[in-house]
Structure formats: C-alpha cells, structure tokens
Amino acid sequence: MGRTVRTRIAPSPTGDPHVGTAYIALFNYVFAKKHGGDFLLRIEDTDQTRARSDSEEAIMTSLKWLGLSWDEGPDVGGPKGPYRQSERREIYQAHAEQLLERGEAYRCFCTPDRLAALREEQRLAKGRMGYDYHCREIPAEESARRAAAGEPFTIRLKMPKEGTSVMQDLLRGEVRRSFEELDDQVLLKSDGFPTYHLANVVDDHLMEITHVIRAEEWIPSTPKHVRLYEAFGWEAPVWIHMPLLRNPDKNKSKISKRKNPVSLAFYKEAGILPEALVNFLALMGFSFGDDMEKFTVAQMVEVFDFEKVSLGGPVFDLDKLNWLNGLYMRDLSEERLLEEIQAIWLNPTYFAKLLPLVQNRMKNLNDFIDQTAFFYNVELAYEGADGAALLPKGKTQKEMADALMGAADAMDAMESWSVANIEAALRALAEEKGLKIKELFMPVRVAISGRKASPPLFESMEALGRERVRFRLRKAAEYVKTLP
RNA sequence: GGUCCCGUCGUUCAACCGGUUAGGACAUCGGCCUUUCACGCCGACAACACGGGUUCGAAUCCCGUCGGGAUCACCA
Numbered sequence: 001m002g003r004t005v006r007t008r009i010a011p012s013p014t015g016d017p018h019v020g021t022a023y024i025a026l027f028n029y030v031f032a033k034k035h036g037g038d039f040l041l042r043i044e045d046t047d048q049t050r051a052r053s054d055s056e057e058a059i060m061t062s063l064k065w066l067g068l069s070w071d072e073g074p075d076v077g078g079p080k081g082p083y084r085q086s087e088r089r090e091i092y093q094a095h096a097e098q099l100l101e102r103g104e105a106y107r108c109f110c111t112p113d114r115l116a117a118l119r120e121e122q123r124l125a126k127g128r129m130g131y132d133y134h135c136r137e138i139p140a141e142e143s144a145r146r147a148a149a150g151e152p153f154t155i156r157l158k159m160p161k162e163g164t165s166v167m168q169d170l171l172r173g174e175v176r177r178s179f180e181e182l183d184d185q186v187l188l189k190s191d192g193f194p195t196y197h198l199a200n201v202v203d204d205h206l207m208e209i210t211h212v213i214r215a216e217e218w219i220p221s222t223p224k225h226v227r228l229y230e231a232f233g234w235e236a237p238v239w240i241h242m243p244l245l246r247n248p249d250k251n252k253s254k255i256s257k258r259k260n261p262v263s264l265a266f267y268k269e270a271g272i273l274p275e276a277l278v279n280f281l282a283l284m285g286f287s288f289g290d291d292m293e294k295f296t297v298a299q300m301v302e303v304f305d306f307e308k309v310s311l312g313g314p315v316f317d318l319d320k321l322n323w324l325n326g327l328y329m330r331d332l333s334e335e336r337l338l339e340e341i342q343a344i345w346l347n348p349t350y351f352a353k354l355l356p357l358v359q360n361r362m363k364n365l366n367d368f369i370d371q372t373a374f375f376y377n378v379e380l381a382y383e384g385a386d387g388a389a390l391l392p393k394g395k396t397q398k399e400m401a402d403a404l405m406g407a408a409d410a411m412d413a414m415e416s417w418s419v420a421n422i423e424a425a426l427r428a429l430a431e432e433k434g435l436k437i438k439e440l441f442m443p444v445r446v447a448i449s450g451r452k453a454s455p456p457l458f459e460s461m462e463a464l465g466r467e468r469v470r471f472r473l474r475k476a477a478e479y480v481k482t483l484p
Numbered sequence: 485g486g487u488c489c490c491g492u493c494g495u496u497c498a499a500c501c502g503g504u505u506a507g508g509a510c511a512u513c514g515g516c517c518u519u520u521c522a523c524g525c526c527g528a529c530a531a532c533a534c535g536g537g538u539u540c541g542a543a544u545c546c547c548g549u550c551g552g553g554a555u556c557a558c559c560a
Contacts, residue, residue, distance in 0.1 A: 010560090011560090012559080012560045014559085014560075029536070041548095044560065046559090046560080047559055047560070049559090050559065050560085108504090108558090110558095112557095112558070114558080115558080116557095119557085123485095124521095127557050128486080129485095129486080130556070154558055169489095172489070172490090173511070175488070175489080176488090177487070177488065178487080181487060181556080182556095183556090183558095186557080186558050187558095188558085189558040190558060191558075193558085195557090195558070195559085195560085196559070196560050198560095199560095201558090208501055215554095216489065216490085216554065217553095217554055217555070217560095218552070218554080218560095219488060219489060220487075220488060220489090220555040220556095221555080221557070230540070241489085243489090243490075243553095244553075244554070246552095246553080248495080251553075252552065252553070253552090253553070253554095254553070254554070283496065283509090284496080284497095285496095286496085286497085287496095287497045287498065288497090289498090290498095290508095291497080291498070291507080291508040292497090293497080293508080293509060293510095310496095310497070310498095311488060311489080311490060311491095312491065312492090312496095312497095312533085313489095313490070313552085313553065313554095314493095314495090314496065314497090315494050315495055315496075317496070317511085319495080319510055320495070320509080320510040320511080321510095322510095323509085323510055323511090324509095324510085326522095326523085330523075368523065372504060412501075432526075
C-alpha cells in the first residue's frame with residue numbers, strides 16, 4: 001500500500017447525465033476522500049457515432065450540482081491529462097501497437113458483415129458465441145503487408161483458449177471464469193478509436209487509478225481487463241463492482257429510461273434538492289449505521305467502508321426520495337428556500353419563456369397563474385373530462401398507450417430539444433402510427449398540460465423541458481389504459 | 485440458452501465472524517394534534533425464497549433447487 005488512493009468516474013457523453021452515473025460517482029468520490037485520495041473525471045467519448053455534443057458539459061454541471069467535485073478532469077486539468085479519451089487516440093494506438101509487437105494482440109481483417117453472419121450462425125446453432133479466431137494465426141509479414149496495403153483492420157487481444165481467469169472483487173471475493181467462453185476482444189476499432197476495454201485499462205493505468213469502482217454489469221468483461229493488465233505487465237487495480245440500480249417494476253430490471261426517470265435533469269426539474277438526491281443515492285446499498293438515514297456526503301466520508309455496502313440490486317423508489325427531500329426542505333432557511341425557488345422557476349428567464357405563450361389568452365394579470373400552473377409541477381392528474389381526451393373516439397387504449405409511449409421515445413431520440421424538432425417528431429409519429437394529427441396532438445396536449453385547452457403545444461413542451469415532457473407522456477400512457 | 489452476480493417486510497437498510505419476541509425508515513391502514521391539509525406524535529399490518537445438511541442451536545456456515553438480474557458488439 002502506501003500509494004495514494006485514486007478513483008475515477010468515466011461517463012460516456014451519449015445523452016442526459018444518468019442517475020446511475022451519479023450513483024457510481026458518489027461511491028468513487030466518498031471512497032477517495034475517505035482515504036485522502038483523488039477523484040477524477042474522465043470522459044469516455046470513443047464512440048464517435050453516439051457522442052452528443054452538449055452531453056459532456058451537462059454531465060459536469062450535474063455532478064457539480066450534486067457536490068461531487070473532481071480533483072482532475074477535462075475542465076480543471078491535472079498531471080495525467082488529457083482527460084478526454086478522444087484526445088488520447090495516439091496513446092491508445094501506441095499501446096495497441098506495443099501489444100502487437102509483443103505478440104499479445106493481432107490484426108483482424110474480418111468485415112462487420114462476416115462477424116454479423118458469424119454471430120447469426122452461432123445464435124442458430126446455439127453453440128459457443130464469440131469470435132472464431134479467423135485472423136489469429138495470420139503470419140506477421142502478411143498481416144503487416146495487408147495493413148500497409150490499406151486493408152481495414154481491427155486489433156484484437158489474444159486471450160488464452162483454456163484455463164481459468166480469476167478476479168478478486170473487494171465486495172464479492174473471488175470471481176472465476178473459464179477462458180473458453182471468452183473470445184478475442186477488439187481493442188482498436190477500424191476507425192482507429194479504441195474500444196472501452198483498451199482505453200479504460202490504458203487510462204486507468206496511466207492515471208494511476210488504484211480502485212476501480214464501477215457497476216456490476218462490468219463483471220463479465222473484467223477477465224478481459226485483467227488479461228490486458230497482464231499483457232502490458234502492469235499491476236491491476238482493486239476491483240469493486242457495485243450493484244445496479246433497478247426499476248420499480250415486478251422484475252427489478254436494470255434502471256432504464258423507458259420505465260423510470262433516469263436523467264439527473266429530471267430530478268432537478270422535479271424540485272429535488274441535490275443534497276437530498278445524493279443522500280438518497282447513498283441509501284441505495286449503503287447503510288450509515290445506527291439506523292441513520294439522513295446524512296451529508298461529508299458525514300458519509302467519515303464513516304465510509306465497503307463493508308457497509310450491501311449487494312442486492314436496490315430499487316429506485318421515488319416515494320422515499322420525495323420523503324427524504326421533504327426532510328431537507330423543512331431544514332432550509334427561508335433565505336435559501338427563496339433562492340432555490342427563484343433559481344429554478346421564479347426567475348425572469350423562465351417568465352420570459354412563458355409569458356409569450358399565454359399573453360393573448362390573458363384577460364387579467366391573475367390569469368397568468370392559472371394558465372401556467374402546469375409549468376410548475378411534475379406529475380399531473382388526468383382524472384376528469386379533460387383526461388378522457390387522452391383517448392380519442394374510435395381509438396383503443398392500447399393504440400393510444402402505444403402512441404404516447406412512442407411520443408416519449410421520440411422526444412428522447414431527437415438530437416436537440418427545439419420547437420421545430422418536437423413538431424417534426426410528432427408529425428412523423430402520427431404518420432407512423434396511422435393517426436390523424438388531432439388524434440395524436442390532443443392526447444399529447446392533455447398529457448403534458450392536463451387540459452384540453454393549453455398554450456401552444458410545441459412551445460409549451462419546449463419550455464417544460466425534455467424530461468418532464470417524457471415523464472408526463474409515460475404517465476399518460478399508463479393512465480390511458482385505465483380509461484373506459 | 486451458456487457464464488457470472490444476487491436473494492431479509494411491497495420498497496430500502498439493519499441484525500459484529502450461529503443463540504434477537506428478526507429492528508429502523510418509506511409506502512399502506514388506524515388514531516392523536518389541527519378550522520383544513522401538510523408537518524409532528526402514537527399504533528397496526530408486514531420478511532428471513534425453498535429443500536437438505538453441519539451444529540445443542542442456522543436469517544447467519546455448506547450443498548442443491550427455485551427466482552431475479554447482468555452479460556455474451558468494431559456501445560460504454
């Protein structure tokens with residue numbers, strides 16, 4: 001020991017900052033601080049096709065909002081930078097090259113088509129899945145010649161074909177897995193970018209990460225990482241796999257945006273205080289001791305120990321979060337309470353957004369309150385005559401539930417949140433579902449405003465924000481199933 | 485399906501490496517407080533997945549079964 005503890009959170013900027021990211025970040029942060037170590041932020045943007053431009057900044061904003069600040073990262077820099085993987089391409093290429101020279105890896109010239117066909121074949125045969133070593137034995141000279149000739153290739157790690165991989169997990173003990181079921185993982189893609197596996201191991205080593213605290217879903221691929229450390233001749237970090245947050249559905253599946261709000265932005269819009277959210281996240285798996293449930297991150301740092309972490313997949317339960325948040329609300333000073341409310345809703349910026357939407361509908365100043373009420377809360381009640389409009393004449397519950405869920409998905413899928421994009425997405429959806437415009441727009445209007453009469457639909461949705469809109473569309477989809 | 489991980493009230497977290505009427509919290513249901521609601525307080529309901537072992541004694545240790553989850557990409 002004696003080495004400074006260093007942990008990291010390594011999110012991929014592919015969308016809205018995820019509650020699971022905050023969850024894992026919290027434990028990384030707390031563990032590092034407990035041991036007087038460093039917590040770093042590294043952006044894993046090696047997938048050029050999925051990265052979203054504004055996502056990285058949103059991630060940083062959200063983590064800061066929660067009070068989880070990093071000692072080194074893309075914004076603050078640090079001695080082991082850069083902290084953005086897209087800026088480290090040469091490093092990965094050099095390391096892949098090194099593995100090639102050592103005979104620990106090889107070039108693979110298989111096309112995506114061939115690999116897809118192979119997978120399909122294996123799936124049908126119900127046999128062993130994974131790469132068939134097709135290119136593993138290509139002689140070095142031939143491999144070099146084909147590469148030089150411009151033939152596209154990936155670089156794969158040579159895994160042992162037999163034997164057992166052993167990994168020590170701090171929380172779970174020894175985890176063994178036979179090499180026979182592990183194939184030769186691609187390390188460097190044909191576009192020259194590394195896969196997670198390579199980038200992650202290289203960076204963790206170069207950044208001197210001592211403890212890898214990540215989600216359980218990584219357990220199956222950890223043997224590949226262990227093998228990589230061996231291939232490089234490096235010392236592996238301590239592995240710690242946290243349980244996965246779960247949906248409140250029957251099976252407790254891994255938390256997902258189709259079933260549960262997962263965006264940190266949603267919780268902020270829902271009026272949750274950051275200290276309550278982070279406290280709640282801590283409760284997922286961790287017990288403070290003495291039945292204490294309300295505590296700060298600083299207090300958690302004091303007492304933290306992985307022995308106080310349990311492994312069952314915790315269900316993310318909004319009820320308890322809201323109760324906890326209420327506790328924090330009551331503790332707030334009037335000054336701070338006022339500040340918070342002003343910051344989120346009662347501010348000129350937000351008013352400026354809403355006023356144009358309702359001005360010509362107003363007969364007096366007080367109408368503003370009535371007509372914009374739905375912009376200031378999260379969940380709407382659909383009982384009553386207006387709610388019944390979620391189900392247009394001649395349409396079935398199933399059809400409309402499907403359409404509303406489709407709308408929720410469409411809202412998520414669009415690149416940037418704008419009035420024009422919202423409208424285009426909804427028109428496309430109506431077409432796709434075979435609905436008349438009003439058969440879709442009225443239900444959507446009711447879903448997001450709770451009323452049949454509302455300010456302009458797309459502008460209202462835009463002002464409401466993506467997350468609340470998606471939440472309401474999902475809720476309306478559930479509600480419509482209960483309609484007569 | 486193969487492999488791996490997990491398994492205490494509906495949910496969450498306890499019960500130190502075997503001995504408890506299995507505890508706290510959320511939710512639910514009662515009651516008190518209160519013009520109402522909320523808060524607060526009091527109370528009720530409610531769990532060791534199942535089957536074998538080991539042991540004087542098992543929620544706790546071992547094995548099996550069942551259940552759930554994750555994973556099997558040129559995504560992370």
